[in-house]
Amino acid sequence: MFNKVELQEGVSLYIRQSDQFKTINFSVKWKTCLDESKSAHRAVLANVLQDSNSRYKTQSELRKALDELYGTIIYTDAAKRGDTHMVSLYAECVNDEFVNGDGVVDQVLELLRAVIFEPNFVNGQFDESIVGREKRSVKERIRSLYDDKTRYAQKRMLELLRPNSPASASSNGTEQSIDALTSEQLLEAYNKMIQEDEIDIYVVGDIDINSITEKIQKLFPFQARPARKRMTPEQMTGKDVGKVKHIREKQEMKQGKLHIGFSTPITLQHPDFAKMQVTNGVFGGFAHSKLFMNVREKESMAYYVSSSFASHYGLVYVMAGIDANLEEKAVQLIQEQLDELRNGNVTELELEQTKALLSNGIKSAFDSPRGQIEVFDQFKELDEHFTAEKLIAGWEAVTKEEIQKMASNIKLEIIYLLSGKEALTDE
């Protein structure tokens, strides 16, 4: 899919020449091993880098320059995937031919260079006032999760299920680790990121591969770096806590947020990965799945109910918005659906529908520039020559019996309910 050039050891450039889109897309990804305080530093760093740089010293100046470049977008974010913390820098600009612009792409590359290599230093340090402001922003981002009850319940469930483990770690770190961050530490985080992280650079759009490669080589003088440390699969998945936990928490709210956590030995690297994806699809991945058809359509108990497979961590989640008084019934219904799979009660139709929708999902994902970059970046770790067709062939081969076997591997670990204070009395 992508044309790969290794710029340096540990620094790769992936280019996809395509006239499918009207824009040119860039993404630079810095990858390192996940660690809570490092995450906090890098999240603030990502914010500071997108605020300003030595060429555009204020956010307003930078934004004006981007407006002039036909609304070019530049932004950063901090994310995690498996054992990896990732800072990404994205840029998207309109292809010159649509705006009679000249040299927009070249100017965007120059700007990216400034964002990466020419920070807004004052006496060799990041500007204290900017650092203070962005620390506050990231802290508020972490805190605001509380206001989104579905996301909050999911976070709580994960913290209870896998405490102090990559599965429950926040890509923004914690409020405490952000408070403790100094400008010196931020500078150190910056230097380490630029010098030591594994770097993947992506370009998608109607560009000339050779000329863009040359420009990036010239403008982004990253040094070689050794391969980064990786976690073992056991470190990544964390440990089963043993006895099934049943936890209820309350806030002022109306709906009951039911989040159920299961574990499975199957992960992204496991040979049965494709089988578990199909199993999750039959269970609760889609609108034809057992959860949707039974919990919603048959019993009218929920508006949303679905399952997802977090393959890096060997976890399967179910989430549903229910009347909290009906928790017991909902949990039972959900478990019954999983039992159906374990007993081999899967129809040919369900299997066919699930495979068709998985296939549609991956093919559709390539219909956006960001989708091409993100999907490839995720799967290239398994196979540099990864294609949608290979994944689809993997799903196609899955049988009913294999789903039965996979479902028997899914083990209930936690039932978590977040609900309103008046909704129910404790047992």
Add this chain to the structure above:
Amino acid sequence: MNKIQFDNIQETLYTKTLSNGLTVYILPKRGFSKTFVTFTTKYGSIDRMFEPRGKSEVVTVPDGIAHFLEHKMFEKEDGDVFQKFSVNGASANAFTSFTRTAYLFSATDKLYENTEVLLDFVQEPYFTEKTVEKEKGIIAQEITMYDDQPDWRLYFGTIENMFHEHPVKIDIAGTVESIQHITADHLYECYNTFYHPSNMVLFVVGAVDPDEMIPFIEKNQNGKKFEAPHTITREFPTEPDTVAIKDRTLTMDVTKPKLNVGMKCNHTNIEGEEMLIHELSSALVLDVLFGRSSTFYTEAYDEGLIDESFSYDFTMEKGFGFAMVASDTDQPEKLKEKILQTMKDMRTKGQISDEELDRLRKKKIGQFVRSLNSPEFIANQFTRYTFNKMNLFDVVPTLEKLTMKDLQNAFQSIADEGGHSVYTILPSDQAQ
């Protein structure tokens, strides 16, 4: 079949109005694997008073009915329509807005089979008292879910503040109480009035060959019987320019206060080119006043009055329109003052420079071209534009010719203090 070429953006649109009144649009996109298809009726939550087909008196239907009807379209005598889409590998969905109800799918395979499922399920209603009753539990959970979302409450609370009479102030899904009154007969009455092909648009974008798709749709439509098209009579109450409620506060379990300033637009009885100019100009004015390169943004962000949640937006349909400026903030009073002061300054001594207009015009053009990467954007927006007698592909040429006068008019339409309203959500532990 008409073929319209838009050279500046390198797109070609094919269109045909069929004999039953349905208008079909096809936009092939090179390089795409998927096809995105929407089938939309010009019928949304605000259409609650109307003359039902075949009757001459205006009725008022229960709140939330357009959305309820959307849900019920998916259930048929032989089961759930999602099942059919799934077996053909299509991901299907639907949504109801103030003015539209759209049914849609996205597929990378079996385009014709899926298109047929879409056309047939939307054109073959099946409602019984039993299935209607069953849906009430599901929709009650949907409404409860929204009740717990502070950003939704903030958005809708501000709209409720701004409007005295106009049904835009009624929640799209209705209330748990109002939906209890909905019957199968109501659904048929609404269906028969608003789902006639002449009140609908089919949009196909992505991997599609218009020379095959248009005859395919035509054949499907010719195989069905429809009554003659008729003009739909809708009734709307008179809405004053001033807001109904100036200021209101709600308490929720949130960590930080949330503030929304609504500014009601007093120039909304428009459509076509006039509307396009007005809404693009309004969006540009908001960029000038509140955009990331504005003085307001720089100061408010530096002072810690706004954070990453800050947003602003302009919404317009024929008959109503409003701007909103919102953020989570520790100092709702101060932020409110600053937003209103920014409006006041523009009103009294404000000027927009030519340089600013040109810069933001460029930004908007780029933004629009970028959004053409998205089949979803094209289908949804094109349909919305068509229902308001505008053409989505006129956006760039219209932006190019916008004048300072257009921006001034747009600003004037949201500038009156009497049209401004504030809604605040306070954390429960901060409220007295």
